[in-house]
Each structure stands twice: as structure tokens, then as C-alpha cells.
């Protein structure tokens with residue numbers, strides 16, 4: 001028998017037997033189950049004792065392990081690198097290096113058990129290029145859908161810099177301050193090859209140069225125009241909407257899913273519930289910063305503002321869950337607190353810990369519910385005959401402890417399209433290049449007192465620490 005990692009294939013027949021199957025639909029787990037893969041798709045799922053006769057090119061013994069759909073992360077920014085500042089996010093580095101770096105990062109994402117990602121907001125056209133490179137087989141990585149730069153007004157999170165700097169072409173957002181500019185930008189991005197349009201529908205509660213996050217950054221009429229034109233051209237729309245009113249606009253305009261929603265009130269939630277539009281809260285960035293930001297030098301100001309957001313989110317999102325709103329799972333991978341390949345399953349733990357999800361519900365969010373974000377509503381997300389064989393064999397029981405999905409040492413098999421990823425290669429490592437990051441000269445200010453200590457009767461000059 002060959003081991004899973006020795007399989008060259010994707011063309012043959014594979015039997016995975018003996019494991020506990022979680023199919024992603026919400027059906028109870030099946031003990032001692034089997035999955036048959038033929039070519040790139042699933043051919044059969046059922047009890048191991050009833051599995052169809054061979055011959056098989058490969059048999060994977062999954063006894064004591066869990067077989068489940070590959071995870072989908074509905075919120076990854078492939079072009080960001082792993083940014084620590086907004087200047088890195090919107091200025092560094094150039095398009096060419098960003099694209100190569102993004103492609104390199106994608107192998108880590110796949111090897112972490114993530115077989116599908118959506119990039120809702122890309123610098124340059126990086127996400128489209130990386131998606132195509134992976135689809136063409138030039139680079140190993142997950143299935144992917146790509147947005148371009150976020151459609152932004154001056155009140156949006158996508159307009160990062162002061163007015164006198166403007167919005168450079170490297171920015172995460174593209175400025176569209178009128179309805180006509182928005183419609184034209186939708187057409188331009190569709191021609192560029194995007195799968196979806198991302199609207200930066202509010203600011204951020206930790207404002208750099210944009211207003212805080214509790215007002216919509218565009219009008220309902222403008223949002224309707226974007227959604228109408230995007231849908232007319234056969235693409236999807238999602239929106240960054242922390243502001244509750246922005247969520248209400250999103251519901252009324254008919255976006256395909258809403259991102260965040262932290263500052264919703266019950267009326268906003270009611271509007272969303274009426275439509276059946278799902279929400280992708282993306283709490284990982286916030287919770288990682290609040291729980292572990294001190295380990296990586298996050299400022300107290302940032303941690304405090306994120307804590308307030310989480311408190312608000314947990315309250316309204318728990319209500320949303322009880323009311324039956326459909327949840328998607330995303331992490332905002334691409335920041336220094338959400339590096340690629342490390343935290344894609346963390347959102348599931350957060351759903352369980354903060355929002356009272358069952359582990360099964362959390363898994364459904366990251367598989368079946370997320371299929372919409374990667375255009376795999378019919379072809380992916382769950383283990384069913386006819387769907388892509390994108391699956392994991394996990395050494396552990398995620399229904400007992402959802403955190404096992406974050407430990408990549410427990411991934412016995414990562415299969416995408418019927419092919420096993422070679423997990424024997426060492427985890428990719430790279431050096432940071434000069435100018436890849438914002439270039440601090442120093443982190444703090446060298447006052448006389450910094451060297452010699454405070455003098456009696458003389459007030460010490462302030463030291464703002466690491467800023468923000």
C-alpha cells in the first residue's frame with residue numbers, strides 16, 4: 001500500500017476508510033465511514049462495510065481519525081503579506097513583489113488544511129493573478145476567488161492616508177466618491193477578472209485618517225447602483241460593514257454576504273434576517289489582537305478599541321445565531337496577527353467560545369456555508385458524491401475539541417481535487433526584505449530621561465510608545 005503522501009495522482013480511485021465522517025451538511029458524524037474518490041471528485045460516501053469493491057490506486061486507513069471537508073477561509077488578503085502598519089498595508093511593496101510573495105504564501109494556506117479561500121480586497125490586481133496562477137497549476141494553493149481594490153469613498157476604511165497623500169495605486173482601496181465612478185469601477189474590475197466586488201461600506205473604529213466605523217461610507221442609492229451593476233455582470237458583492245446602518249443598507253441593496261456587522265443593533269439585524277443574507281463576522285483579527293497582542297507589541301489603544309468591538313459583536317452575533325442567521329467563517333489573514341497558514345481555523349474556536357456555537361455548527365460555517373464565497377455552492381463545501389474531493393483526514397476529534405483543526409501536525413491528509421498535498425516538505429520559510437515593511441528608524445524617542453532617568457522636580461516628557 002502506498003501512503004497518502006506518495007500519491008502522484010488525482011486521476012485514480014482512492015478509498016479512505018475507517019474514519020469518523022463529518023460531511024459538512026450538519027448531519028451527525030458517521031463512525032467507521034468511507035469515502036471513495038474517483039479522479040478529482042467524490043464518488044461515494046457511506047459506512048465502510050458497504051464501500052464499493054476495488055481495485056483502488058490508493059487506500060488511506062483513517063481509523064481513529066476524522067474525515068471532513070477541506071476548510072474554506074472566506075476572508076484572506078493575499079496581497080497584504082503580513083502587515084503591521086497601515087503604511088505597509090497600502091504602500092509597500094510594489095505589485096510584482098506582492099504577487100510573488102502572495103503566491104508563495106498560498107502553499108502554506110493549503111498545507112494548513114484550507115482548500116478554498118476568498119480574497120475580498122486586494123492591492124493592485126494581485127488576487128486575480130494569484131488565483132489564476134494556482135488554477136493554472138503554476139503554484140500550489142487552495143481554490144480561490146478574488147476581488148480587486150475595495151470600492152471606497154473618503155469615509156471608507158479603504159482610504160487609508162491623509163488627503164494630501166491621496167490614494168496611491170498600491171492602496172487596498174480605490175477611491176470612488178460618486179455613483180458614476182462606482183459603476184465605472186465595477187466595470188473596470190470585472191474586465192480585470194474579479195469574481196466579486198468588495199465595498200468598503202464603513203470606516204474603522206480605530207481611525208487612522210478615516211471617520212470612525214459607525215456611519216456608512218456611502219449612501220443607499222450608491223450601494224444599490226454598485227450591487228445592480230455587479231449582479232448584471234454576473235459577479236457577487238460583499239461589503240465591509242461595521243456600522244449597523246451600513247448592514248441595513250447592505251440588506252436592502254441585496255449584497256451576497258456581509259462582513260463584520262459588529263455595531264448592528266436589533267433593528268439592523270432584523271433587516272438582515274429578513275433577507276437571508278449570511279454574515280462573515282471575521283473575529284479572528286480582533287480576538288488575536290486582544291488575547292495575544294501583548295506578545296507582539298500591539299498598543300494598548302488598539303487592544304482597547306478591539307475589545308469594545310468584540311463586546312458589541314458578541315452580543316448582537318449571539319442573538320443573530322439564535323435567530324437563525326447563516327454564518328460564514330473568515331479570519332482576515334494577511335495581518336501580522338493573522339499570518340498565512342497559522343490561524344485559519346481559529347474563527348471556529350471563537351464561534352464556539354464566544355458565540356456558543358456547537359463545534360458542528362462552526363465546521364458548517366467554514367465548509368458548507370463558505371462555499372458561496374468561492375463559487376462552489378454546487379461543487380464544494382461538503383462531502384457528497386459529485387463534489388470536488390477537497391477533504392482532510394485529521395488526527396483528532398474536532399467535535400470534542402475544535403482547536404485540533406489549528407494544529408497542522410494533526411493533518412494526516414490534505415486532499416484537493418483528489419490529489420494529496422505532499423506534507424513531507426518542510427514548512428516554507430522566508431526572510432523579510434528591506435522595504436517590505438514600514439521602516440522605523442526607532443520605536444521610541446531618546447529623551448535625556450530615557451538615558452539618565454527622571455530628575456526631581458522636572459516633568460518627564462511624554463513617550464507615546466509604539467504609536468496608534
Ligand SMILES: [Zn+2]
Pocket residue numbers: 075077121332
Ligand atoms: Zn479584511
